[in-house]
Amino acid sequence: MHGIMKPDRKIMIISTASVAGREEEAGPLGGSFDLTDTKDDSFGMKTWEKAESEMQRLALGLALSKASLTDDDVGALFAGDLLNQCVGSNYGLSGYKIPYFGLYGACSTAAEGIMLSALTCDAMPVRAAAVTSSHYCAAERQFRYPLEYGGQRTPTAQWTVTGSGAFIVSSVEEDAEKRRGTRVPVITEWLPGYVVDRGITDVNNMGAAMAPAAADTIKRYFDGGHSPEEFDMIVTGDLGHEGSDILCELLLSERIDISKVHTDCGKLIYDAAAQDKHAGGSGCGCSAVVMAGHILRNICDGVLNSILFIGTGALMSPLALNQGSSIPGIGHLLHIKGEVL
Amino acid sequence: MHGIMKPDRKIMIISTASVAGREEEAGPLGGSFDLTDTKDDSFGMKTWEKAESEMQRLALGLALSKASLTDDDVGALFAGDLLNQCVGSNYGLSGYKIPYFGLYGACSTAAEGIMLSALTCDAMPVRAAAVTSSHYCAAERQFRYPLEYGGQRTPTAQWTVTGSGAFIVSSVEEDAEKRRGTRVPVITEWLPGYVVDRGITDVNNMGAAMAPAAADTIKRYFDGGHSPEEFDMIVTGDLGHEGSDILCELLLSERIDISKVHTDCGKLIYDAAAQDKHAGGSGCGCSAVVMAGHILRNICDGVLNSILFIGTGALMSPLALNQGSSIPGIGHLLHIKGEVL
Numbered sequence: 001m002h003g004i005m006k007p008d009r010k011i012m013i014i015s016t017a018s019v020a021g022r023e024e025e026a027g028p029l030g031g032s033f034d035l036t037d038t039k040d041d042s043f044g045m046k047t048w049e050k051a052e053s054e055m056q057r058l059a060l061g062l063a064l065s066k067a068s069l070t071d072d073d074v075g076a077l078f079a080g081d082l083l084n085q086c087v088g089s090n091y092g093l094s095g096y097k098i099p100y101f102g103l104y105g106a107c108s109t110a111a112e113g114i115m116l117s118a119l120t121c122d123a124m125p126v127r128a129a130a131v132t133s134s135h136y137c138a139a140e141r142q143f144r145y146p147l148e149y150g151g152q153r154t155p156t157a158q159w160t161v162t163g164s165g166a167f168i169v170s171s172v173e174e175d176a177e178k179r180r181g182t183r184v185p186v187i188t189e190w191l192p193g194y195v196v197d198r199g200i201t202d203v204n205n206m207g208a209a210m211a212p213a214a215a216d217t218i219k220r221y222f223d224g225g226h227s228p229e230e231f232d233m234i235v236t237g238d239l240g241h242e243g244s245d246i247l248c249e250l251l252l253s254e255r256i257d258i259s260k261v262h263t264d265c266g267k268l269i270y271d272a273a274a275q276d277k278h279a280g281g282s283g284c285g286c287s288a289v290v291m292a293g294h295i296l297r298n299i300c301d302g303v304l305n306s307i308l309f310i311g312t313g314a315l316m317s318p319l320a321l322n323q324g325s326s327i328p329g330i331g332h333l334l335h336i337k338g339e340v341l
Numbered sequence: 342m343h344g345i346m347k348p349d350r351k352i353m354i355i356s357t358a359s360v361a362g363r364e365e366e367a368g369p370l371g372g373s374f375d376l377t378d379t380k381d382d383s384f385g386m387k388t389w390e391k392a393e394s395e396m397q398r399l400a401l402g403l404a405l406s407k408a409s410l411t412d413d414d415v416g417a418l419f420a421g422d423l424l425n426q427c428v429g430s431n432y433g434l435s436g437y438k439i440p441y442f443g444l445y446g447a448c449s450t451a452a453e454g455i456m457l458s459a460l461t462c463d464a465m466p467v468r469a470a471a472v473t474s475s476h477y478c479a480a481e482r483q484f485r486y487p488l489e490y491g492g493q494r495t496p497t498a499q500w501t502v503t504g505s506g507a508f509i510v511s512s513v514e515e516d517a518e519k520r521r522g523t524r525v526p527v528i529t530e531w532l533p534g535y536v537v538d539r540g541i542t543d544v545n546n547m548g549a550a551m552a553p554a555a556a557d558t559i560k561r562y563f564d565g566g567h568s569p570e571e572f573d574m575i576v577t578g579d580l581g582h583e584g585s586d587i588l589c590e591l592l593l594s595e596r597i598d599i600s601k602v603h604t605d606c607g608k609l610i611y612d613a614a615a616q617d618k619h620a621g622g623s624g625c626g627c628s629a630v631v632m633a634g635h636i637l638r639n640i641c642d643g644v645l646n647s648i649l650f651i652g653t654g655a656l657m658s659p660l661a662l663n664q665g666s667s668i669p670g671i672g673h674l675l676h677i678k679g680e681v682l
Contacts (some may be wrong), residue, residue: 001416001417001440001461001467002413002416002439002440046664049660049661049664050664054642072343075342075343076533077343080445082426083427083658083660084425084658084659085423085425085445085656085657086445086449086578086657086658086660087654087656087657087658087666088538088671089658090656091656091661091666091669093536094537094538094656095668096536097535098535099343099533099534099535100445100533100534100535100536100671101342101444101446101453101457101533102421102444102445102446102453102654102656102671103442103443103445104421104427104443104444104445105442105443106443107516109605112442112443116442116457118342119460119461119464120460120464122459122464123461123463123464126342147590192417192440192442192524193441194438194439194440194441194442195431195434195435195437195441196435197435210640226460226522231377233583234655247342282544314427314428315428315431315432315435315443316428316431317424317428318425319390319425319427320390320426320429320432323387323388323390323391325428325432325645328431328432328435330443332440337541339560
């Protein structure tokens with residue numbers, strides 16, 4: 001899988017759901033999320049971690065019910081998040097009786113989960129689900145400071161998205177039959193990433209740490225015979241404003257100009273002028289809710305036709321940084337096309 | 342994948358490697374590990390976390406070189422560990438240029454990684470690697486107390502294994518050709534687990550938390566038409582002495598008697614009489630080094646013929662337990678047979 005993977009079967013994203021918080025609801029994509037807690041981001045739970053689990057439970061439940069599916073209809077569940085030991089997923093999804101594969105891909109988890117779902121769907125006619133989440137309050141106290149501390153953020157700092165996205169991927173013929181004549185997002189290619197570490201150590205500049213990994217995967221994809229002009233959109237997961245600029249520059253130095261079609265879920269989710277979010281959104285939930293709520297919907301509606309989605313992740317831990325290590329990044333690429341079945 | 346999965350291709354475990362610590366070297370399986378640090382478990386590193394990463398780097402390197410493979414020959418790398426954000430794997434394997442899929446399956450990671458490798462190998466002719474690890478000193482300070490604190494352990498407490506195992510799985514025809522006439526472990530079936538939570542909250546009795554999950558998967562497997570008599574060995578990952586007893590009792594109440602062929606990697610790795618390890622070994626490294634070093638070697642040598650391996654994992658975090666949650670468990674089952682190619 002060092003090269004671009006093309007499935008033998010038709011692999012469709014047959015259902016998605018997005019659950020998000022107050023700040024996300026207030027942003028430019030607010031209207032696109034299925035369910036939001038506009039009160040206090042607690043989703044009725046007593047701790048932020050439990051709120052994050054609850055978001056995942058709700059997101060998968062919604063994605064299943066939108067497609068009129070039950071647990072039995074889905075053969076594999078790929079899920080992970082940023083919390084230590086991925087407890088957002090482990091607890092949030094423990095009520096579902098679906099074979100469970102825990103992932104840790106940091107903020108690339110949505111892309112990793114969709115890719116492994118696609119791989120599973122290529123091996124056999126089956127449905128697989130990918131779920132991930134992040135919660136601003138849980139992430140801040142785990143990775144940086146508890147909110148009560150009131151720590152200042154630097155201009156390159158990003159804002160962890162409170163949100164969860166769920167995706168149901170299918171290669172089941174019956175699902176295609178049911179959707180005849182409708183426009184469905186189809187996963188036509190994928191290219192998994194290598195771990196790339198360029199020596200960035202600033203935990204308040206994750207965009208810079210992840211951009212080289214995204215650039216590496218995108219370059220390998222275009223070296224495989226594609227060009228940026230083929231796509232309506234090349235969207236990265238959560239490089240934010242800072243990381244997006246770095247990505248475009250890195251690729252330009254390789255004579256690949258994606259600037260006309262590039263955007264980033266971390267740039268789209270908040271209003272840079274009206275919301276005090278510095279370098280933009282980040283976290284597992286960032287690309288998950290933007291893809292599930294906004295971009296895949298645009299593909300279904302025909303607003304977008306052919307896109308590249310590169311899920312980006314920073315694979316460090318606070319302890320590793322305290323021990324002097326730099327931040328390894330990863331970028332997993334999916335080519336998704338709107339197709340009238 | 343709610344039912345037993347049977348691959349279309351022949352899926353071989355073509356190479357394994359095990360790296361372990363001083364206590365593991367001193368145990369009954371000491372002679373079976375490829376590389377051990379009998380001095381101080383540091384593997385030449387300054388921190389326990391970096392030592393754990395180094396074990397993974399060494400294990401994968403050894404597994405590749407035993408099969409005369411380079412990074413380019415392996416299409417996917419599935420890896421994870423117990424450390425927050427899985428930094429054992431992320432840093433240990435960042436030097437390898439192999440498409441990287443981070444996992445979090447707690448102590449079931451070896452089984453999860455081998456299963457996803459098998460799934461990948463079923464989808465296409467390819468090689469995939471699974472790597473995992475744990476380190477006693479890193480795990481104790483993260484999950485319980487720093488060693489310097491000198492906390493007492495209860496009789497049901499297990500001892501996190503210091504070790505890393507790597508497995509190269511292949512469905513490449515050329516690999517079968519090369520091994521014609523030799524005996525190779527072949528993955529003939531697998532059954533992924535559900536998340537099962539029976540309300541155990543004692544972090545010093547992980548065996549009890551994981552046993553119901555293992556029992557659930559094993560019962561589903563035998564409900565699928567198999568019986569315990571078909572197997573030379575039914576080996577669980579790290580239930581230890583306590584959890585193993587619970588597993589056998591749980592299954593007996595379902596009229597399934599595995600007691601004659603059941604053992605557990607956590608029971609095998611230390612000498613219960615001579616080593617002060619209470620309820621036995623645990624951790625991602627436990628099943629990884631026992632499978633890679635001992636059991637799969639016995640399959641190659643013809644000592645064992647047909648086995649079930651059930652990787653067990655406890656999916657909690659210290660924070661989740663502090664917030665009053667119980668411990669969810671998981672058990673992933675693999676049927677592995679020795680086959681003369």
